[in-house]
Amino acid sequence: MTARTTTTTSTGSASAAGASFTRVEGREKVTGAARYAGEIPFAELAHGWLVLSTIARGRILSVESDAVRTMPGVLAVLHHGNAPRVDSDYISMLGPPDPIVEVFQHDRVPFVGWPVALVVAETSEQAREAAEALVVRYEEKSHDVAFSAGHPGTYTPDGDGMLVEKGDLEAELAASAHVVDAEYTTPEEHHSSMEPHAAMARWDSGRLEVVDSNQGSTWVADELAKLFSLDPASVRVRSEHVGGAFGSKGVRVHQILAVMAATLLDRPVRVVLSRRQLFSLTGYRSPTAQRVRLGADADGRLRAVDHQSHSLTSTVHEFVESSAGFGRPMYASDAHRSVNRVVRLDVPTPTYMRAPGEAPGSFALESALDELAERCGVDPIALRARNEPDVGPVSGLPFASRNLLSAFQEGARRFGWADRDPRPGLRREGRWLLGTGTAAATFPVIVAPSTAAVTAEADGTFTVRITAADVGTGARTALTLIAAEALEVPQERVHVRIGDSDFGQAAISGGSMGTRSWGWAVTAAVAELREQLALGGDIPPQGITVRSDTAAAVGGLSKKERHSYGAQFAEVAVDVTTGEVRVRRMLGMFAAGRIINPLTARSQFVGGMTWGLSMALHEEAHRDQATGGHVGADFAGYHFAANADVPLIEADWVQDTDADDPIDIKGIGEIGIVGAAAAIANAVWHATGVRHRNLPIRPDRILNGGGAPGA
Numbered sequence: 001m002t003a004r005t006t007t008t009t010s011t012g013s014a015s016a017a018g019a020s021f022t023r024v025e026g027r028e029k030v031t032g033a034a035r036y037a038g039e040i041p042f043a044e045l046a047h048g049w050l051v052l053s054t055i056a057r058g059r060i061l062s063v064e065s066d067a068v069r070t071m072p073g074v075l076a077v078l079h080h081g082n083a084p085r086v087d088s089d090y091i092s093m094l095g096p097p098d099p100i101v102e103v104f105q106h107d108r109v110p111f112v113g114w115p116v117a118l119v120v121a122e123t124s125e126q127a128r129e130a131a132e133a134l135v136v137r138y139e140e141k142s143h144d145v146a147f148s149a150g151h152p153g154t155y156t157p158d159g160d161g162m163l164v165e166k167g168d169l170e171a172e173l174a175a176s177a178h179v180v181d182a183e184y185t186t187p188e189e190h191h192s193s194m195e196p197h198a199a200m201a202r203w204d205s206g207r208l209e210v211v212d213s214n215q216g217s218t219w220v221a222d223e224l225a226k227l228f229s230l231d232p233a234s235v236r237v238r239s240e241h242v243g244g245a246f247g248s249k250g251v252r253v254h255q256i257l258a259v260m261a262a263t264l265l266d267r268p269v270r271v272v273l274s275r276r277q278l279f280s281l282t283g284y285r286s287p288t289a290q291r292v293r294l295g296a297d298a299d300g301r302l303r304a305v306d307h308q309s310h311s312l313t314s315t316v317h318e319f320v321e322s323s324a325g326f327g328r329p330m331y332a333s334d335a336h337r338s339v340n341r342v343v344r345l346d347v348p349t350p351t352y353m354r355a356p357g358e359a360p361g362s363f364a365l366e367s368a369l370d371e372l373a374e375r376c377g378v379d380p381i382a383l384r385a386r387n388e389p390d391v392g393p394v395s396g397l398p399f400a401s402r403n404l405l406s407a408f409q410e411g412a413r414r415f416g417w418a419d420r421d422p423r424p425g426l427r428r429e430g431r432w433l434l435g436t437g438t439a440a441a442t443f444p445v446i447v448a449p450s451t452a453a454v455t456a457e458a459d460g461t462f463t464v465r466i467t468a469a470d471v472g473t474g475a476r477t478a479l480t481l482i483a484a485e486a487l488e489v490p491q492e493r494v495h496v497r498i499g500d501s502d503f504g505q506a507a508i509s510g511g512s513m514g515t516r517s518w519g520w521a522v523t524a525a526v527a528e529l530r531e532q533l534a535l536g537g538d539i540p541p542q543g544i545t546v547r548s549d550t551a552a553a554v555g556g557l558s559k560k561e562r563h564s565y566g567a568q569f570a571e572v573a574v575d576v577t578t579g580e581v582r583v584r585r586m587l588g589m590f591a592a593g594r595i596i597n598p599l600t601a602r603s604q605f606v607g608g609m610t611w612g613l614s615m616a617l618h619e620e621a622h623r624d625q626a627t628g629g630h631v632g633a634d635f636a637g638y639h640f641a642a643n644a645d646v647p648l649i650e651a652d653w654v655q656d657t658d659a660d661d662p663i664d665i666k667g668i669g670e671i672g673i674v675g676a677a678a679a680i681a682n683a684v685w686h687a688t689g690v691r692h693r694n695l696p697i698r699p700d701r702i703l704n705g706g707g708a709p710g711a
């Protein structure tokens with residue numbers, strides 16, 4: 001693998017960033033030496049197994065634990081009647097916590113799969129056997145899990161970005177030569193990462209130690225300290241290796257229950273969630289129903305953009321999938337309106353999932369633009385170019401850097417777009433109808449204050465300590481390259497340690513802000529360290545350490561529209577007799593700031609695009625209306641793209657710099673999925689002449705010529 005994919009493995013050059021490097025922990029991972037939270041051995045370790053509710057709404061009447069307390073190995077059965085109290089009345093980094101943190105604090109059941117008991121035993125198998133034998137009695141009430149755009153009780157939440165209006169929308173629509181008015185739906189989707197959530201907790205000399213799999217160890221430590229009313233300095237959370245997260249790995253029940261059980265039993269306890277449990281305990285992407293209205297002049301110049309998105313949330317917490325915001329920074333238009341509405345149902349609370357808002361929002365708006373291009377007889381790329389804004393279309397703010405059109409230009413060249421006949425349903429190859437499609441992508445560029453420490457060691461090496469999380473992205477390697485470049489030393493002399501809350505506050509691996517935020521802190525610490533080293537003198541045995549904090553610098557950033565961009569292309573083949581859609585190739589061309597490590601960056605983009613393919617054709621979670629729970633909450637029932645579904649996917653990028661940006665890294669974790677499903681749906685239209693506005697584009701929907709949302 002190394003020899004084939006790595007252009008540079010060890011140059012020893014003074015400027016590492018920009019060349020391709022395999023992951024610094026790659027050998028450990030592929031040999032199994034890298035240990036994940038669920039597999040690190042601890043002496044005296046006990047194991048917890050969760051019992052989840054089987055009703056969608058009601059009350060727990062009794063947890064009949066006596067019968068299982070005598071089963072082999074069982075140490076304890078925790079539930080709302082005996083669990084320690086927690087203080088959940090706090091504001092976390094992302095606002096009020098999901099009430100899932102109130103686990104075992106009351107007898108109410110708000111959805112199927114709510115945690116009702118934890119069986120702790122000597123072995124995981126014993127805990128599981130007892131958990132499966134545990135009888136829980138309920139008082140059941142009627143429930144409602146049926147999502148639709150017109151559901152009674154739908155409301156527009158308060159808060160930033162829920163409703164944004166500019167100009168006179170109805171007047172501009174009325175004056176438009178062409179109007180597209182269409183509804184798009186996306187189903188409930190899950191980010192069930194390869195490594196399920198797992199945490200070990202133990203008390204060690206008066207300190208609480210948690211070994212976890214998360215997107216931010218200071219974030220988790222801070223919330224656990226608040227929940228258990230502990231001095232923050234007495235909580236240490238570590239998360240060395242993480243097998244995927246995608247927005248699902250914050251504070252969840254597994255850490256809280258491990259802490260409760262470790263406290264009660266006074267020994268280390270680990271709680272590992274099963275694949276099926278992830279479906280109700282770790283968040284998901286809400287289904288959406290989106291209405292888009294576009295009004296344009298005869299030549300395709302936009303007069304009106306109206307995007308109304310509906311999603312669901314639980315009865316206990318408000319989380320909004322903000323799909324309607326996608327177009328706000330994208331297209332010039334005389335009038336803009338976008339609104340996110342939500343309805344409360346008896347389901348688990350959805351959460352952030354790779355490109356929350358932008359992933360489903362781009363499917364709707366970028367499909368609608370393709371429909372508009374068809375109406376106007378304008379090439380889809382030319383249509384986007386015609387509506388390219390000079391400043392933020394809604395905000396009026398200048399763009400920090402915006403290279404959407406160069407991404408389209410280079411993408412079109414490589415994909416061979418110029419040869420495309422725009423008419424649909426004309427190309428046939430045996431039983432396959434062929435088509436191509438394109439769509440735009442964007443994602444916000446965010447940064448959060450972070451601290452880092454860099455030590456010049458006496459042996460000539462450098463150690464970086466930062467509470468970064470490498471959720472599989474290659475962040476640890478990128479930070480090594482960033483530090484080596486700033487230090488002007490070969491990367492072999494730099495050791496980066498991450499995933500330990502004792503290293504201090506830092507941004508989470510979320511919102512595509514990780515490498516940008518951490519890279520800024522590392523660069524700042526290195527700059528000061530180099531000033532100290534320039535003074536000369538010997539390095540003492542303990543080394544020389546400099547700490548940075550980017551809070552002031554981040555706060556001083558000028559107000560601009562900061563985004564990454566992309567142009568997605570897809571070619572599909574559709575068998576109209578079986579309904580099968582095969583994606584033959586995809587190309588994503590991105591304008592996403594400075595790329596630190598091309599090898600892992602490409603992997604990020606391709607991963608996102610693959611997920612977009614999966615979203616377009618495969619993924620949907622089904623809820624049984626009668627029970628309120630999932631049907632097939634596992635990898636047999638939840639279908640996603642496998643190797644044979646994924647063709648050659650090419651991802652690359654164009655030059656994208658902002659001289660005014662102090663770090664000039666934009667973040668690439670999420671943009672790969674944005675627009676990918678729309679490009680495929682647009683290609684399916686080009687192949688067949690039929691618009692598919694409901695995802696996923698299943699064979700039965702191809703056979704039905706579009707398919708209704710509920711079908």
Ligand code: MOS
Nearest residue numbers: 247353354510511
């Ligand atoms: Mo990501 S969905 O911002 O963790």
